[in-house]
Structure formats: structure tokens, C-alpha cells
């Protein structure tokens with residue numbers, strides 16, 4: 001079988017450059033295009049040179065649809081507005097769309113779901129094996145430990161350039177905890193505390209966000225009981241873990257029927 005032709009959108013970004021590097025070292029995948037926005041100073045540059053892998057003959061372009069039409073899949077770690085636009089193009093071109101972008105609104109999610117009627121989409125707030133396994137463990141722990149006895153708090157820290165909070169991973173872990181408890185995350189989460197908050201409402205799932213320096217991504221789920229605490233943590237040391245997961249997702253989705261999939265599906269961790 002021929003190599004899967006992949007396009008990286010947001011190619012000059014932190015994840016874009018990492019994806020270009022990981023595609024170059026992955027058997028069965030080849031870089032077929034690299035997209036940036038129309039006014040990007042990187043247009044026309046060689047994508048391999050920009051990513052530090054040496055020239056690969058793929059020039060950064062903003063001509064999205066023709067580039068998608070020549071490919072099999074798109075790897076997208078950009079911004080919510082850009083991702084919604086790329087989902088429409090990927091649906092039109094019938095190419096796999098792997099979405100790592102976080103911070104999407106309910107309206108964005110609805111548009112992405114609609115696009116998944118026409119093409120396979122894999123979307124996750126974290127593409128690493130470690131975090132997705134952590135989610136499974138969190139769900140089990142939350143199910144085993146009663147809300148009356150254990151409070152769940154989620155702490156995350158990321159680099160100072162990150163623009164959304166709580167992180168997509170924190171929300172993924174919160175959703176896993178809520179699922180374990182048999183509740184909905186939307187009406188049980190406490191995302192911010194400030195001033196005279198009163199005591200902690202039983203059964204809620206709390207979030208705390210730290211930003212600074214170059215931290216790739218740290219997450220802890222704390223189950224706090226009377227006299228004891230369980231802490232389940234993941235520390236990302238290199239963006240390559242997300243990029244490897246995204247390429248794996250694209251290869252997994254290639255040839256599959258249209259639909260919205262998660263990394264749990266890709267990794268065989270869904271029940």
C-alpha cells in the first residue's frame with residue numbers, strides 16, 4: 001500500500017513543526033502539504049527546513065482546498081476558528097481530519113460533528129497514549145470512590161504561550177471523572193475560585209490552571225478524602241508524544257467510514 005499523504009495545517013506553529021519532524025520519521029506516512037494563514041511570513045518557505053529536518057521540497061502555502069484535494073489526511077493543531085474552517089474543507093475533499101486543537105466552543109463542536117458526517121474525524125484534547133490511559137484510570141478511580149468521601153480536583157500547568165484554559169486535557173480528564181461518577185461535567189465543574197467562595201459543594205469537579213515558562217503539559221487529578229489523597233499524574237516532556245499520536249490516528253482512520261472518533265477508539269481503550 002502506498003504511503004498516506006498528510007497535510008499539516010498551522011505548519012509553522014509549535015505542534016506544526018513537531019508534526020513535520022515526526023511524519024519524516026514515520027513509516028507509511030509522507031508529508032504532502034503544509035498550510036499557514038494567508039498573511040503568514042512563512043508562506044513559500046520549505047516546510048522541512050522550517051521544522052529543522054532539512055529541505056523536503058514542500059513549500060508552505062495558504063491554498064487550502066487544492067492541497068487537501070491531493071492528500072489523504074490533515075493534521076490540525078491550530079485555533080478553534082481555523083479548525084472549524086479546515087473541517088469544512090476536509091469534508092469537501094473527503095480526507096481524514098485529525099484535530100488536536102483545544103478551546104473549541106459548543107458551537108464549534110457542533111460544526112465539527114456536522115463535518116464528521118462526510119469524512120472520518122479523530123478529535124482529542126490530548127493525543128498521547130499516556131494521557132488517554134490516565135483517563136481510563138481516572139474514570140475507574142472516580143467510580144470506585146464515592147463523592148461523599150472523595151473530592152476530585154484537576155490541576156494543570158502549561159507554557160506561558162497557551163491561550164485556552166482549562167486545558168483540553170484537563171477537560172478530558174474531568175469528563176472521564178464525571179463519567180466514572182455517572183454525572184455530567186458541564187453542570188458539576190467549578191472552573192474558577194476567587195474571593196469568598198463558601199465551602200466546596202459535594203460532588204463537584206474542580207479545576208486549577210497554572211501558566212509559565214516552557215512547560216509542555218503537566219496534569220494531576222487529585223482525589224482528596226479525609227486523611228488521605230490519591231494523585232494520578234502525567235507529565236509531558238516532549239511534544240513528539242502528541243505528534244506521534246496524531247500520525248497514528250491518521251493512519252488508523254484512513255479508509256474508515258465517516259464519523260467522529262476519539263483517541264480512545266484509536267488506541268483500543270474505549271469500552
Ligand SMILES: NC(=O)C1=CN([C@@H]2O[C@H](COP(=O)(O)OP(=O)(O)OC[C@H]3O[C@@H](n4cnc5c(N)ncnc54)[C@H](OP(=O)(O)O)[C@@H]3O)[C@@H](O)[C@H]2O)C=CC1
Nearest residue numbers: 010013014015036037077078082100101102125126127242
Ligand atoms: N490535542 C493535543 O494532543 C495537543 C493539542 N494542542 C493544541 O494545539 C493548538 C496549537 O498549539 P501550538 O502548536 O502550541 O500553537 P501555535 O500557536 O504554536 O501554532 C498554531 C499555528 O496555527 C496557525 N494558524 C492559526 N490560524 C490559522 C489559519 N486560519 N490558517 C492556517 N494556520 C493557522 C498559527 O499561525 P499564527 O501564528 O499566524 O496565528 C500557528 O502557526 C492549541 O489549541 C493547543 O492547545 C497542543 C499540543 C497537543
Ligand SMILES: O=C(O)C1=N[C@H](C(=O)O)C[C@H](O)C1
Nearest residue numbers: 102125162167168169216217
Ligand atoms: O497548548 C498546549 O501546549 C497543549 N495543549 C493541549 C491541552 O490543552 O491539553 C495538550 C497538551 O497538554 C499541550
